[in-house]
Amino acid sequence: MTRFKMSLGILGIILMIGFFSCIAVNSRCNYFIREISYAENFALSGDIEKSTESIGQLEKQWQTFRKKASLVIHEEKLADTDGIFTDIINENDGSSVISGIVKLKHSFEMLRKAEIPDWTGIF
Amino acid sequence: MFIILIRSLILYVLVIFAVRLMGKRQLGELQPSELVITILISNIATLPLEDEDIPLITGVTPILCLVCFEVIVSCINLKFPKMRKIISGSPKIIVRDGVIDSQTLKELRFSADDLTMALRGNDIFDLSEVQFAVVETTGSISVMKKQKENSDPPQVIFSDGQFSAKALENTETDIKYIENIMKIYSLDLKDIFIITADSSGNIFIADNYGNKPVIVKGKNL
Numbered sequence: 001m002t003r004f005k006m007s008l009g010i011l012g013i014i015l016m017i018g019f020f021s022c023i024a025v026n027s028r029c030n031y032f033i034r035e036i037s038y039a040e041n042f043a044l045s046g047d048i049e050k051s052t053e054s055i056g057q058l059e060k061q062w063q064t065f066r067k068k069a070s071l072v073i074h075e076e077k078l079a080d081t082d083g084i085f086t087d088i089i090n091e092n093d094g095s096s097v098i099s100g101i102v103k104l105k106h107s108f109e110m111l112r113k114a115e116i117p118d119w120t121g122i123f
Numbered sequence: 124m125f126i127i128l129i130r131s132l133i134l135y136v137l138v139i140f141a142v143r144l145m146g147k148r149q150l151g152e153l154q155p156s157e158l159v160i161t162i163l164i165s166n167i168a169t170l171p172l173e174d175e176d177i178p179l180i181t182g183v184t185p186i187l188c189l190v191c192f193e194v195i196v197s198c199i200n201l202k203f204p205k206m207r208k209i210i211s212g213s214p215k216i217i218v219r220d221g222v223i224d225s226q227t228l229k230e231l232r233f234s235a236d237d238l239t240m241a242l243r244g245n246d247i248f249d250l251s252e253v254q255f256a257v258v259e260t261t262g263s264i265s266v267m268k269k270q271k272e273n274s275d276p277p278q279v280i281f282s283d284g285q286f287s288a289k290a291l292e293n294t295e296t297d298i299k300y301i302e303n304i305m306k307i308y309s310l311d312l313k314d315i316f317i318i319t320a321d322s323s324g325n326i327f328i329a330d331n332y333g334n335k336p337v338i339v340k341g342k343n344l
Contacts, residue, residue, distance in 0.1 A: 004198040007191035014184055075176035
């Protein structure tokens, strides 16, 4: 019976970790998507410098989040987002910045979706 | 390099913990589900060891989940005999009273060679020496040699709060006969853990409280 109780306890802990990691990743990704949208608006209105600057600030926050996220998210997915951030920061061409921002937004949407259990994810 | 070392240490501790949580069983005595879980665990554990990009938690979570499911299912099996039968199956008698049950052997996909090999594993080289043989749920074969009495081994006629109609029929035991014994020894079925009987009328009754078992020899009440 001790083993049974221990198993239930472990499963409970795993469920809690899964639940809270899902919520945490979801809310942080939503935050990043929102901030990227602001940067996208700057870029679309022609203010490329301000757009890359805000992406640069976002990149610092991303690095902090990345360390925690690597506990639950596959390194490859995080490295992809890393690469997109670097591309945008080092870019001066307006259209490239805009396409980079769109990619970045999509990348965060994929990260968010990866943590939410759905039919495509399960099967 | 150090990362792999630390990961290996963590997974080593985890796998030991997982095996301890599953309980003590010899490898050859694993139930089918336990065998599958053991193989799965060993496979899953290697993934985060081989690939540093895989978070350790994605290796740890399925190992713990599988072991916990296994423990929970085995506890459910204890409470519900029907569930146990579905998951682990039931022992099959392949030799009864010295007669080989070829139909059961076919069902189990056992050839004559498999049977003789299993018997040799039990130090029996002559089929005529076999009184009774059973294929256990783990796949191992238990054999009883012929004795002077020529009686089949006792079978469990009562466990988990209910009588087994098949075992009662096999041992030619009447429930009324058991109830008479219970009356004589002032026992109640609710307090009984197990009752075994053989075709010679030998009865063994053990209760849930660890009291001395009641043993009735032959049909002498």
